[in-house]
Amino acid sequence: MSSQQQKIIVIGxxxxxxxxxTKLLEYGFQNVLVVEAEQRIGGRIHTIPFGxxxxxxxxxWCHGEQDNIVYELASKHDLLETTGPVYENYxxxxxxxxxxxxxxxxxxxxxxxxxxxxxxxxxxxxxGSLGSYLSNKFYEMxxxxxxxxxxxxxxxxxxxxxxxFENSVEASDTLDQVSGRGYLEYWECEGDILLNxxxxxxxxxxxxxxxAPSFPxxxxxxxxxxxxxxxxxxxxxxxxxxxxxxxxxxSNGDSCLADHVVVTVSLGVLKEQHWRLFxxxxxxxxxxxxxxxxxxxxxKIFVEFPQPFWPEDWTGFTMLWREEDLQDIxxxxxxxxxxxxxxxxxxxxxxxLAGWIINANGRHMETLPEDEVLAGCTYLFRRxxxxxxxxxxxxxxxxxxxxxxxxxxxxxxxxxxxxxxTGAHDLAQPLTVVTPTPRTVTPxxxxxxxxxxxxxxxxxxxxxxxxxxxxxxxxxxxxAVEAGWREAKRLADFYGLPRAVKKxxx
Numbered sequence: 212m213s214s215q216q217q218k219i220i221v222i223g224x225x226x227x228x229x230x231x232x233t234k235l236l237e238y239g240f241q242n243v244l245v246v247e248a249e250q251r252i253g254g255r256i257h258t259i260p261f262g263x264x265x266x267x268x269x270x271x272w273c274h275g276e277q278d279n280i281v282y283e284l285a286s287k288h289d290l291l292e293t294t295g296p297v298y299e300n301y302x303x304x305x306x307x308x309x310x311x312x313x314x315x316x317x318x319x320x321x322x323x324x325x326x327x328x329x330x331x332x333x334x335x336x337x338x339g340s341l342g343s344y345l346s347n348k349f350y351e352m353x354x355x356x357x358x359x360x361x362x363x364x365x366x367x368x369x370x371x372x373x374x375x376f377e378n379s380v381e382a383s384d385t386l387d388q389v390s391g392r393g394y395l396e397y398w399e400c401e402g403d404i405l406l407n408x409x410x411x412x413x414x415x416x417x418x419x420x421x422x423a424p425s426f427p428x429x430x431x432x433x434x435x436x437x438x439x440x441x442x443x444x445x446x447x448x449x450x451x452x453x454x455x456x457x458x459x460x461x462s463n464g465d466s467c468l469a470d471h472v473v474v475t476v477s478l479g480v481l482k483e484q485h486w487r488l489f490x491x492x493x494x495x496x497x498x499x500x501x502x503x504x505x506x507x508x509x510x511k512i513f514v515e516f517p518q519p520f521w522p523e524d525w526t527g528f529t530m531l532w533r534e535e536d537l538q539d540i541x542x543x544x545x546x547x548x549x550x551x552x553x554x555x556x557x558x559x560x561x562x563x564l565a566g567w568i569i570n571a572n573g574r575h576m577e578t579l580p581e582d583e584v585l586a587g588c589t590y591l592f593r594r595x596x597x598x599x600x601x602x603x604x605x606x607x608x609x610x611x612x613x614x615x616x617x618x619x620x621x622x623x624x625x626x627x628x629x630x631x632x633t634g635a636h637d638l639a640q641p642l643t644v645v646t647p648t649p650r651t652v653t654p655x656x657x658x659x660x661x662x663x664x665x666x667x668x669x670x671x672x673x674x675x676x677x678x679x680x681x682x683x684x685x686x687x688x689x690x691a692v693e694a695g696w697r698e699a700k701r702l703a704d705f706y707g708l709p710r711a712v713k714k715x716x717x
Contacts, residue, residue: 218242220459222445223475225254226688227676229420230695231473238703248444248616258412261607262515264559265412268609270688275400281689284419294405297555302528304595306536319369322352334391340626341394342386368531375552375569381623382507384570393624398683410559449490450673455644457672473698478506478679479618500637504679505625508612510573512566515605520598527555530595547572548587577610621686622679639680641671674698
């Protein structure tokens, strides 16, 4: 059978699924179908209209430039620009409205930022959590004579807030969950790590992937009605059939046979559903990877005001709770507000502030009525800031955990990941069957190579992509895109396709 005859189903129309499907088309595969449980493409890329422009409820920035495929794709079209020092020059404000003096705040920021360099060396030999490492490092530095003038209470409040910020980076509930050594598995791309998408939002990357202007002769995913089935939740993947094909069952009772299935759903969905999603159940190594890799929740809160109430050069603030003031909200209906750690300016949104919330309180927020969440945020503004705060005119939050198609935000390497000895490699390994009969593979017409004859090989029938399967770029869109391309190449290699039909000029 030629590669053009093979039916390939891609489950999920997020960044990884779209990247995989478009790359399969570039390789010359024709029978490609994408099934998506939501009524939109994008997955954890979700750009919506709001305020004067758009906001990103999910992925927001291109993190880095060097060796970042998202940057390479976007920079060809001049789609990115720097966000600037918004997340560096923020004010530290205590719960009694006291603004921590800039020279004190900058020295505290320097302590946590300077440890970034030493982490690379010291964490290699760390047997504990990232939380214990950072805590020891911070208070060890604070004991030095040059920091003796800093109020210990303010330093403690700052570090409590910083840990919440770092949890938002990792998607962990606490930094004690994050593996110290595992933290080093993530490779940070050099260059600006907070590149925004100007006035278009992250959805622009999907347009770039779908547009594929250098392949006008190929059927493109731009015709979504032909290649993407929306609102199709997969209930079971039967992968051990006698005919070496895979049957995919849907919640509406339909089913579909395929030669290959590429699973790009989130790790959160796999954690919740893998035991009933696959028939027969997954191999033990795959189950251990799904259960051992960690997946957490980070949510955003966007608040629009009729006009800015802040100075033009103000970038935002983080909330430093005094212990005595926390008693005002703990054990009350507003206890969840403790884990809203800051609000920041938003590019191309002059009247909007974006807040961040983590862990169980972030998940709890998703269950609350919108007016209750807005009232809580307004309380925070008026509690911490000394300006006159107007009534908001617009409000929107993300809700990644309560959505059964995601069950969270992104993955990280936990202490459990380390203890179980598993990783992205195990998650990325495909399910295979042995094909014992000879088969002839016809390369694309552009090549002059002879047909390839294989008499016996492992056929990848269920493949796995998504950001969690990336060994070093997990939690990012560029990791998701690369993972989708990786699995498309795996199928191309199986059928002896040496390269894409043409080099992409996206």
